[in-house]
Amino acid sequence: MAAKEELGRALDRLWKVIQSRRGADPQSSYTARLFSRGRAKIAQKLGEEAVETVIEGIGNDPRALVGESADLLYHLLVLWASAGISPADVATELTRREGTSGLAEKRTRTNL
Helix, strand or coil, X not given: CCHHXXXXXXXXXXHHHHHHCCCCCCCXXXXXXXXXXXXXXXXXXXXXXXHHHHHHHHCCCHHHHHHHHXXXXXXXXXXXXXXXXXXXXXXXXXXHHCCCCHHHHHHHCCCC
């Protein structure tokens, strides 16, 4: 199986698990506990994971970077779920941006 397909399938399975944990007992599920703490705490945890990923990105341990990247993606998906955003929403935006220079795309944003 191609790596791209494998990543897509893994993220799809993870998304389904995250969705299944909404409303679950926070004592029995880390994901349910994150949901129970609210979006601000989820975003804070995502920020912590992002910093850890950056630190490992500077280092020389590819396995540590892989682990932190997985944590980062997991927490990003939880944040999306909490905000009512789906991976399909993000995919649509990425598709919209295809073929556009990153610099040109940034100039079209009104909040910069």
